[in-house]
Structure formats: structure tokens, C-alpha cells
Amino acid sequence: MPLHELLALPKGIVMANGHMWKQQRRFGLMTLRNLGLGKSVLASQIQEEARCMADLFTAKKGEPFDPSLILDHAVTNVISAVVYGHRFSIDDVTFKELINCNHCIVENIGSTWARMYDAFPWLMKHIPGPHQAAFRHMNYLNQYTKKEIEIHKQTRLSEEPQDVIDYYLAQIEKSKNEVDSTFNEENLMSVITDLFGAGSETTSTSLLWALLYMVAYPDIQHKVHKELDIVFDGSKLYYEDRKHLPYTNAVIHEILRYGNIAAVGIPRTCIKDFKVRNYSLQKDTMVLDNLDSVLYDPQYWKTPNQFNPQNFLDSDGNFLMNEAFMPFSAGSRVCLGEQLARTELFIFFGTLMRSFSFHLPEGVTEVNTKYVYKMTLQPHPYKICAVPR
Template identity: 75%
Template sequence: MFTFPELLLLLLSCLVTIKYLKVIWATRSLPPGPIPLPFIGNLWTLRFKLHPETLRKLAGSYGPIYTVWLGETPLVVLNGCKAVRDGIVSNSEALSGRPVASFLKDLLGEKGILMANGHTWKQQRRFGLMTLRKLGLGKKILESQIQEEAECVVERFTAMKGEPFDPSFLLIHAVVNIISAVVYGHRFSADDVTFQELIRCNNCVLEILGSKWARMYDAFPWLMKHIPGPHQDSFQHLKYVTEYTKREIEMHKKNRSEEPRDIIDYYFDEIEKNRKDTDSTFDDDEYLISVITDLFGAGSETTATSLLWSLLYMVAYPNIQRKVQKELDTVLDGNQICYEDRKHLPYTNAVIHEIQRYGNIAAVGIPRTCIKDCKVCNYSLKKDTMVLANVDSALSDPQYWKLPNQFNPQNFLDSDGNFLMNEAFMPFSAGSRVCLGEQLARSELFIFFSTIMRSFSLQLPEGVTEVNTEYIYNMTLQPHPYKICAVTR
């Protein structure tokens, strides 16, 4: 006879064995990959992170499409430009879903754009695209705001009088003011306590999203929901952003204008327009809060981080900086820089694209799910299979880039010095889930970078001889904190 503890241990052993055998059986219908361990799957192999370098190494062993297990959940990984494009471009609609159980899903909910699915996602995304255009995306209206913020950056850099300073806060302030004008209808002053707290909360959320706590949550949501840790802090950080947004919405309701000024005003109009439509998702403030949270979070830190990389690379490669400045001086007059100027500045345009390629901030991207059975890279994937298109691997694919492992603008130039686009360039992802703010980010990067380069020579502080271009792995890949000297030209 078994004692009760022995019987309990036997039952648990049987349960673990049965569940593990189910996992092993499921691997038969999936692309190959490392053998999963009981309970934790391949989390140990991944070091509890979806790190681009780890994923590239696994691709070397298992090919351009393979499977890793986050606990008992399989994740099919696509590596290299061909596999990535086959997944998110050729099968764009089939791979347009988001995971129904993940840390990001629980954090952001399913009412916005980033993590929503199906009808909700389609309606909210369509609204976002249309409203951004109405607010001036691609037109002089929004471009003038970007130009004004760029000039503010120039003023703040000039005030440093060539002394060493950390440019991160100044760039974040400028970029956030642009997305703030879009969603809230106003900008923040640099010393605004609310602004500083919004930025801090947003950064904390991004840091945790890239941590092992988030991967543990993805693997064991039923467990991690009840375990204390930094992942729990994310919900409080995000709550600060949503509470601020709620106050903004109430202020807009009290001060409605005849002409819509921002996303909030346009959303109010959409609610009124669809009030009798029973199929509409424009029915309460919760959807609006989610849309704003998605746009504010995605449209602030990401562009600012790309700009931080851009300045760091110009200090690291002074010869490239001088070539950019020579082209700007030769081609441009004294007027404000416009996005259209990029057509006459092939070298500068190539440098900006190379910054996004080599200093890719999005790392591996956000997982998607199959909304129906489909075939990717000759493998049949069933509905609800989770897929990760490793965008980083496309941006460094040696089959598509002249110099994949070097920072070199020649990757985007032909033999005559003309700008040359590459199909492997997907820093904003691709397909139906391509970044909603891609056009806005492109405009910001070009205008900010070109304005700064035309105004200053960027140098290392006296006594500093080396530039650290290694990245910090969070939800986005960020440069280590640094200081520069901006000498007025």
C-alpha cells in the first residue's frame, strides 16, 4: 500500500509525464527545434528571453523555420528575409492574429490596436490610419509640428555651449510632444512632472516586457498572475498612463470643439456616427483609452531610441558624419528641412536607413498567431499556432545585404551613389500588422536627424576615446547611456 505522500507524488509524476508526452507528440506536426524539457519547454535554452542572437544561433542548427516551446506553448520562429516575408507578407492575412494568452495581452487588453484581434482590431486600426491622415500625416500640418520640435532640440543643444551632455531626455521630450499633440492635442513642457512620470512609466513597462519575468508570464500566465515580481509593477505603471488619459478624455468632453483637434475628438465623432450600429466597437471610453495607450507608448520611446542611436553612430563614425554634413550643405538652402528633401539627399537618406537597419530597435518583434490553417516555408501550420517573425534576422541576412555585419550606408546605395531600397528592410515589420505609425516615424527621423546634422558637429567629450555601440536588451534594443558634445557649425 502507498502512503498518502507517496500516492500524491505518484499522481503528480504521472500528470507531468502525460503532459510531457502530449508536448512531444505535438512536436511531430511542427517544424523541428530543440527538444523541450518537462514543464519549462525551451525556456532554459532561451535563457528566458527571446534574444535575437539566441534565435539566430538556433536557426543555424534547425534552419530558417523552427519551433521553441515557452512552457507548454509552441512558438514557430521564422529567420532570414525569405522566411520572414513568406510568413508576414505572403501570408499576411493568415498570420494577422495576436496570441490570446500573453503578458502583453493581459497588460494592454484587447480593445486597442496592438493586441486586438478580428473585428475589433480591423475597426480600431482603420480608425487610427484614417485619423492620422486627417491630422496631417504626410501633409504640411503635422510636418510643421515636427519641424518646430526639431528647432526646439537645436535650441536646447545650442544652450549646452559645446559641453558634454546626455541627449536622451531632450530627444524623448521632443518626440513625445509630437505624439502628444496627435492624441491629446497639446505638448508638454520639459519640467512638467506629469510628463516626466509618463515617460518613466512607459520606460519601466518596456524594460519589463523584455525581461525573463515577461517570458515566464507568457509560459505560465495562470501562475504568474498570482506571483509577486517586477511584472506586477507593469500594471501599476500602465495604470498611471490610463488614468491620465481618462482625465484628458473628461476634459475633452467638457470642452468639445466644433472642429476635431486630436485623436480624442475624432473618436468622439466616431462614437456618434456608429451609435446605432450594433456591430460597432466604438461604444465606450475603454476602447479609446486602449487606442491612445497603444499610440502613445509605441510612438514615443521607439523613435526617440532610434534618434539616440543615430547620434551615437555619428560620433562613432565621424567620416560618415562629415559626408552627411557636406551633402546637406551642398543641397539644402537655409529653409526648414522637409521630408520631401530626402529625394535630393541620397547619402543622408541611406545613413538614416542604415541606422534603422544596423541599430534595429524592435529586436525580434511581437508574436502573431495563425487565424486559419496556412502553409509557411512548406510547413503546414494549424489555426492558433503562435509565430514569431524574427525581423532582426532579415535586417542582417547576408543574402540580401552587401555588408550585413557592418554599419555602412553603402547597404542602401547603388554604384552611382543613388539611394537603393532593399526588400529585407523591415524595421517596422510588414504585412497587415505593419507599424501604424511608420510614416510618422520616418518623417520624424529624417527631419530631426538632418536638422541636428546641419546645425552641429557631434564629438566625444574630452578624454573619451571609445564609443560603446553595444545594446541593452529590453523590449527595444537601446544604447547604453552616453554623453556627447554638440559644437555649433
Template identity: 65%
Template sequence: MWNLWEGILLFLGCIFIIKYLKVIWAAKSLPPGPIPLPFIGNLWTLSFQLHPETLRQLAKLHGNIYTVWLGETPLVVLNGLKAVKDGIVSHSEELSGRPVAGFLRALLSEKGIFTSNGGMWKQQRRFGLMTLKNLGLGKCSLESRIQEEVGCLVESFKSKNGESFDPSEMITNSVVNVISAVVFGHRFSIDDGIFQYLVQCNHVLLEIIGSAWGRLYDSFPWLMKHLPGRHQKAFEIMEYLHKFTDKEIRMHKENRSFEEPQDVIDYYLAHISKTAGEKESIIDEDSLITVVIEFFNAGTETTATSLLWALLYMVAYPDVQKKVHKELDAVLNGSAIYYEDRKRLHYTNAAIHEIQRCGNVAAVGLLRTCTRDVSVSGYSLHMNTMVLPNLDSVLHDSEYWDTPDQFNPHHFLDKDGMFLVNEAFLPFSAGARVCLGEQLARYELFLFFTTLMRTFSFHLPEGVTEVNTKYIFKTNLLPHPYTICAIPR
């Protein structure tokens, strides 16, 4: 009997050693990095998260291009503008793939925009961009939708009568209603139970994706999909979002509103109806559901979090707030605010960009894969190798920012006080996988921020003298909860 168990243990030990030697051998052809442990790779070193501070420390030890192992899968990390740009800009197409296994792929399938590849991705992305353009991106129709929600947010702030309050829920509700109008064609009442649950789903989903559960799933998808844990909650949420979106699609079909498209669902249904029977079209209702969920999730947390950072930095740096107030009063002179006004509001525009740089919402970015063999900064990467362009490292690259770890709007101003573009400003990523909703996010952030700043002065509550500008890592980089006072100007 013992001989049998000894044989089994010996066999398993041999398999274990062989697999580990294969990892060590494969590592020789990859950029240097920390030595992987058997089975778990570098997950222990990473604390089971792709945390920006950990990735920065590893870059100091191993250089701006290094390899970490998620279990038995290598991940090449690009740090700093030069390495990131060489990867996702100079080799945009070669690094445009997404992992075919992993947590995001399991949640979203291969039919959307975020995690799809090849023809599916190109067709979905092209149609997504066209849909946003048709909905009025850069035109008055979409701008008026945003301004409507800005007005609601202003009234919510005014209702506090100068008393201290936590702005997070109010801001999130307003931003969610902007993307709801774009995707579903209508806004929700903030008292609607379904609306509140959708917002909660968004928060929880992003938290789980950025957690250790997400990294474990990325490393061992074949195992994690069968094990209990927090990651299973994410699949429950996705099931609910699928049912909710399917119901919205059925309502659109019953109303035949897609004959005169007014939102994302309308445009996709019109396209599906028009291309029915065409072999080259791969957009169907299943892919529509995934795209709607992606639009809704991505269009909520990032902008809302950026606005929370914006107000926090204004109370943390009252001198910056005063300069923004002064410029808004002098340039706008009480007139309505439009996105085009950013060209005249140099300091305000610089402050918004610096808020995005320091409150880097997207953190390290999303994983990519090589669509074919490619050489990046002297390293040969084989097809399907996973690559992470560390956007956080670009936004804090000391070669391109005078004070990379300090909030300083002058990073975006020339010597004459005119707005200046900095090539290391990549909060929306770059290349073929640049954020689809970048322009919408820019519109929202500018209109919300400038309207709130022109309407209110923001102060710390009485007795509070310090501001915590450190972040909480949950996929996005979130500010710690805070309260402020909004005093009408």
C-alpha cells in the first residue's frame, strides 16, 4: 500500500519539477524579472494584485521592461513612456490582442469590445465609435444631455445649504444617468430601486475584478471557475446585468424606436435588422448585450471617480481653486458653459488634466497580448505573450514631469500660461486599444467640473484641517471617503 502512495507522490513530484523547469526555461527568452516560485509564479511577490506601487518597485529592480509570472503564465510589464509608447503606439497592431483566458474574458465573453479579438473586435469597435459619433459626440445633442445632469447635480449640492456632506453618491448618480441616456435612451429616478442596484453592481464588480480573486482567476482559470469564492459573485452580477439589458432590448424592439435611433441599443438593433442574412456581419443581440454592459460599466466608475478626485484636490489645494474661480469668472462672464470653452480656459483645463494625472483612475491599464511575434525595446516577444502597459508609470515618469509625485497644474502650462499638451499624458491608454469612450469622458469631466466650480466654493468641514489624497486600490484608484462643504458663490 505504501509503495503505491510513494509511487503516486514520486510521479506528482516529477510532474511538479518538470513543469517548474519548463517555466525557468521559458523565462530565459523573456525580459528579466523576479524569480518565479513553483506553481504560483510571482503572485506572492505581487500580493496577488497588479498594484501600481508594487509594479513601480519591481521596475526599479529589474528595469522598465520586466516579466512577472501569474502562475505559469508570463506577463511582460512595460514601464515609463518610452517602453509603453514603443509597445502600444509603435507596435499598436502587434499588441492589440486580449487574453483568451482570464477573469475579464470569462465575465464578458468574446463578443464585446473589451475582450474580443480579430474581426469581432475590429467590427465592434468601428461600429461603437460610429454609434457614439451619431449620438452627437461633439454636437449639441449629447452636450445638452450632460448639461441636464450637471444641473441636477448642482441642485443636489445646493440642497445641502452649505452643510458638510459626502458627494460620492450624488456624483455617481449623475454620471450613471449620463451613460444611461446614451445607452438606454432614458435616465433613472435616483430613488428607483433598480437604479440603485445597478450602481451597487458596478461598484462590487470593479472591486472584485481588481482583487486577489481576479488575479487568481487570471492565473488558474481552469481551477477557479469551479471553486467557491468572491469571484463567483461577479458572475452573479453579470447574469443580472444580462437579464436587465435583455429586458431593455425587448422594450426597444416593442417600441420600434430603432427605426429612428436615439441611443446605443437603437443603433445596434437597426444595424442587426439591416444586415440580417449577411455572412460578414458578426454583430447580433448576444454581442449587443455585452457591448451595452461594457458601455454602462466603463462609462460610470471612471468619470465619477475623476470628479471625486477633482473636488478633493480643490479643497486640498485652495490656491488652485481660487485661480480656477478667477479664470472662470473672467473668461465666461456668466455665460453658459460649453466644451469649446476649454480652449479659452487654459488654467482650468490644465487643472483638469492634472487631476486626471494624479488621480489616475485607470491605474495600470488592461492586459494585452501579442497578435504575432514582435520586438519591443530590443526584446523578442512571441505571439500570445501577455503584455501590461503600466499607465501609472507613464503618468509619473520623472523624465516628463517636473514634480511627478505632486499635484501641479503647471505641468500643462507653458511659460506664458497657455495650455500645453504633454506627450506622457496617457490616462486613456493609446494605440489600437485606446479607450473607446475617451471623448465622452472628456466632455463630462469638463462640463461637470467647470459648472460646479463656477457655482460653488468648496471647503473642508469645520474642525477638519487635513486632506487625505492617498488612494484606495480597487481596479480603479479611488480617493478615501471624505466630506466637504459646497458654498454657493
């Protein structure tokens, strides 16, 4: 896929293969754990961003607004703290440009222009169009990351790494004499770009769907409010609290299933000749895993084509996981940030639902739940009212 290869070189985690991919992914998993994934350290960061997000919603005073920028800000600040070691103000010009770059790249990769580029790269590289903007935006992201790396080289304390860049620079030094090491600054750039891009776009899009579904299905919103009111009395939300909130947990899972923002996952490649059912696939054949076919399979879901939290509840109202639930894909290349995304979605969604009732602006009577296809499936732009509870 020529456009992908130019935007994201076959390095880092997402686009790499073989030995390089194994080293980079192993590093990514280890570093996320070291930085507090699954522990109170990172949970506190998410809780703080959730509080700031709620304050920004409150400032709207119940008036109609587009929640996308606020959601982007909260989610991006979590992954920014992980990779860069700091957060941004919502008014920060650099922050806004980073968000804009991410959106532009996602939109271009899913466009007709991208398909044309993949078919005729020798021609499209010389033709002006939206696809050219994607290269400019990727260059901005890379230049910003280079600046951050240089700053980290000068200020980091090797015995106290604070973020992904610190850990990676230490890994470069540690493995510099290893013949088969793939740890270098080029891969560092790609790892940061992979984590920052994937760690912001997908989770914020899922939250956009979440709020849209709450105004589309007010009865479901009411049930979430009721459960949260019974279980909590003002204390902070933790990911472990999902065990005591079966209905809220089911709603979040249904948002991920029904929203299905990564319908065909990330392109894969056969590493050897392979036969599946009656089809023979040659080595190096590109394969797209159709997650949509699983997440909407009537064999596994009570109401596959309807938004229904009962898909994740048993007859007694207890949460029930379904083996066909795989919005993060599956296998050895399952989404690296699945645990982080799950934690963010629970704390952000739970915080918003405890704090606000969401409804349509006055005069608006219909909710458009159809998707816009970019690289991910996104809702049409919308405005809602967030009324403090």
C-alpha cells in the first residue's frame, strides 16, 4: 500500500514485520506497563483528564456544542503524557495543530484519493490534491516528535525514565552493541507516531459515538444514570468499578461493538502460503480481517443490527462477555493499546454520565447514527446539550 508506506515507513509497530516488529512491540508492551498501565499511576492521570473534561462540559452551561474538541483534548492528553511526558492546554496552538494533523491523515487514508494513490503511485505523487496535505501533516508530526526527542536527550535522567521517549533512548544505549538490535531513532520516531496517532483518534471517536448513542437512546441513558447513582456517592471512578456496574459496562461494550470504528482492522500479510477453507493464499498476500462480519454475526448476538446492551447481559442482568467481541482485532497483532483504551473509555464515559444528562438541542428531533467513512467509521458532526445533574 504505497500511501501507507510513505506516510508510515515500514518501521515501528503498526507497519513493521518480522524481527523488527517483535522487538518494537515487546518494547511497547513493556514500557506501557512500566508507565503504569493497569496501575493507579496511569489511572490517576486519566481521572484528572476526566475531571478537566467535565469542567469544560460544565462551562457550556447546557447550551448546544460540538463535543469533539473537548473529547480529543482529554484523550490526546493521556497519550501525550505517556509518550511525551506532558499534557497540553486546550488553547495550545501546537495541540490544535497536532489534532488537526491526526484528523487529516485519517481522513486522507480512507479517501478515494488514497485508493488512487495506491493504484497509480508514480502518477499521483505529482498530482495536486488532498493526498498531498497528508504528507505535510505527517511531516509536522515528525518534526514535533524530533524536537521532543532532542529535548529529552538534554533533560532526561537515565535512572528515572518518565515517558516512552525516555525509555526508548535508554534502550538504544543498552542495545547499541547488539548486532540484531532494531532500536534506533528512526524506529523511535515511528513508535511515537504509532502510539500518539492510534492512542488518540480511536478512543476519542468511540467517545463521540458514545454520547451520540446516549441522545439517540434516552431510555438506555436513564438506566446508566440510575445504576451509577445507586453504586456511587461522589467518589472517583476506577476501572475495577466496572465489576459493580454491569449495565454501564455492557453499554460501553455495545458502543464498541455497534460503533465498530475499525471495521476491517489493520492490513495484515501472510508470512507463508496458507489455505483457509477453500481459498489458497500465497505468501505476502495482503489480508484485511473483516471485523464487521464478526461483530454483527447473528449466530453470536441477540440483536446484531440494533444498539442493545442486552447483548452483553445474561437473564439476571449480570455482565456476560461474548467470544465474538473483538473490536480491537485478535491474534499476536491485537491492538497494543487495548487495555489503555478500555480504561479510558470506562473512566471518561462513567464520569460524563455521572455528571450530566445529554439531550438534543432545541428544535432538533432526529439523530443521525449513520457513519462517515474515513480510516475509521466516524459519526457525522453533531451538537448536544450537557445539563449538569
